[in-house]
Amino acid sequence: MLLSELARDRGIRYFLISFTDLFGIQRAKLVPAQSIDDMAENGAGFAGFAAWLDMTPADPDILAIPDRNSLFQLPWKKDVAWMPADLYGVDGEPVLQTPRLILKQMLKQAETRGYLVKTGVECEYFLLSADNHEISDSCDRAAKPCYDQQALMRRYDVVSEICDGMLSLGWKPYQNDHEDANGQFEMNWAYSDALTTADRHAFFKYMVKSIAETNGFRATFMPKPFGNLTGNGCHTHVSIWDSSSKTNLFRETDEDLELSPLAYQFIGGILKSATALCAFANPTVNSYKRINSPVTLSGATWSPNTISYSGNNRTHMIRIPDFDRFELRLADGAANPYLLPAAIIATGLNGIEEKIDPGDRCDHNSYTDPLPPDKVRQLPANLLDALRSLEKNQVLQTAFGESFIASYLKLKYQQWDEYCNYITNWELDNTLNC
Known part of the structure; x- marks a missing residue:
């Protein structure tokens, strides 16, 4: 059954095509049911640099291919369905920084x-x-x-x-x-x-x-x-x-x-x-x-x-x-x-x-x-x-x-450095009068 047909049977108007980046943040696009079949086959396009994936603005788009075998119709908003996705490049190769693909x-x-x-x-x-x-x-x-x-x-x-x-x-x-x-x-x-x-x-x-x-x-x-x-x-x-x-x-x-x-x-x-x-x-x-x-x-x-x-x-x-x-x-x-x-x-x-x-x-x-x-x-x-x-x-x-570990460590070290550069209230309370 096509996802558009499933949507019609279940009263789904929109699909959230979602992927989880290296920092565990969920990224998504909201796709109307009439367009879901094309997205399911070819993927929803994302700019990889916009998420925590160790990419640059010069990198090509990435494509999120949803897993129709893991579809969750939102219990609190029945006209929307959520599907986790795996990331691929426009060349069809898997994006190595994809956490879900690492688990697979x-x-x-x-x-x-x-x-x-x-x-x-x-x-x-x-x-x-x-x-x-x-x-x-x-x-x-x-x-x-x-x-x-x-x-x-x-x-x-x-x-x-x-x-x-x-x-x-x-x-x-x-x-x-x-x-x-x-x-x-x-x-x-x-x-x-x-x-x-x-x-x-x-x-x-x-x-x-x-x-x-x-x-x-x-x-x-x-x-x-x-x-x-x-x-x-x-x-x-x-x-x-x-x-x-x-x-x-x-x-x-x-x-x-x-x-x-x-x-x-x-x-x-x-x-x-x-x-x-x-x-x-x-x-x-x-x-x-x-x-x-x-x-x-x-x-x-x-x-x-x-x-x-x-x-x-x-x-x-x-x-x-x-x-x-x-x-x-x-x-x-x-x-x-x-x-x-x-x-x-x-x-x-x-x-x-x-x-x-x-x-x-x-x-x-x-x-x-x-x-x-x-x-x-x-x-x-x-x-x-x-x-x-x-x-x-x-x-x-x-x-x-x-390559995956290198990307993960690069972003996490950046996060650590950002934390170290932040002046906390504790530091102000204890060292401002030095």
């Missing part, structure tokens, strides 16, 4: 080994007032607001509209809650293959922000918008299945083990490249105010500070909550929905290939009883440290391609 590349590498990667994400966000940097609910003041029933139901209209949207899209959402920070929420839906989850992750952020705006609020996934409160994580659950999608290869039949040897090797690869992985899992200056942060108002940050794994223990970078998957607790709300799983897969597959032993499991409380630095490696202290680690990491250089 990693999934293909897994497929050649007989693996199907499945993921699920837990996206945390704050609801703020529309016109200032304040929590939208003035009554949400509890020191431990996690699961607060009153605070949750005061935002019932927003939360239920988002959940209804996921239900209508067939995502199988199964719970919504008020999170550990005042004004913070989390919504969970069923896991799926990694590309489907990534597309849903990208659309979820757009949907949450849009529905929040229609209700008079502003939603943010910023890693650490408030210094004294828990930050926004993007906990990622990972499992590998056989190519038929019937057998979970991370599940262990031996009751003495949490996961299979394959899973531990995958974890070993992530731990080995963890500092470089942070460049994608924690991609902003602000990200490093969430990890390694001091105690928050609730008494815990719920974010890791060491490169370690554990059982059902939320104080470590990797948690093993069950016998069929692990949870990477490193990533935050700024993580690119496509580059995050791509980097996880790349480092994990390297662990399997090299049969990397993750070492002993850590069962201590890393917040109250931390191990000394000679016993456990620390996460990067800032974005610059993470970028320098990525620059030296051969695993991700090889998996993503040297």
Whole structure:
């Protein structure tokens, strides 16, 4: 069926052809239904320099080819449909800086080994007032607001509209809650293959922000918008299945083990490249105010500070909550929905290939009883440290391609330099009288 015919059947008047750039920003063109068939075949044209793609104004246009197999009809605006797109040059060659294509590349590498990667994400966000940097609910003041029933139901209209949207899209959402920070929420839906989850992750952020705006609020996934409160994580659950999608290869039949040897090797690869992985899992200056942060108002940050794994223990970078998957607790709300799983897969597959032993499991409380630095490696202290680690990491250089890593590092170093040139209020308060 042509997309124009589908549009007629579903009452769709416009299509958003959307791609996600290197900084995780969604770019789109709004295409009327009568023109969608041509756009679907030939692509919507964009000037690459206008997005974060490491291009110049002298470069030719790029073409966004939408994926009709991943179409989301906006639950709050039924006459519009959103489709994620892959970027190609006018010569038909793929644009190497496209995050969605990088994820597809990693999934293909897994497929050649007989693996199907499945993921699920837990996206945390704050609801703020529309016109200032304040929590939208003035009554949400509890020191431990996690699961607060009153605070949750005061935002019932927003939360239920988002959940209804996921239900209508067939995502199988199964719970919504008020999170550990005042004004913070989390919504969970069923896991799926990694590309489907990534597309849903990208659309979820757009949907949450849009529905929040229609209700008079502003939603943010910023890693650490408030210094004294828990930050926004993007906990990622990972499992590998056989190519038929019937057998979970991370599940262990031996009751003495949490996961299979394959899973531990995958974890070993992530731990080995963890500092470089942070460049994608924690991609902003602000990200490093969430990890390694001091105690928050609730008494815990719920974010890791060491490169370690554990059982059902939320104080470590990797948690093993069950016998069929692990949870990477490193990533935050700024993580690119496509580059995050791509980097996880790349480092994990390297662990399997090299049969990397993750070492002993850590069962201590890393917040109250931390191990000394000679016993456990620390996460990067800032974005610059993470970028320098990525620059030296051969695993991700090889998996993503040297040209992609070079483009990513170039733009991220520029961002770091811009931050360093900015004079903060802290500097003025503490050094103006020197």
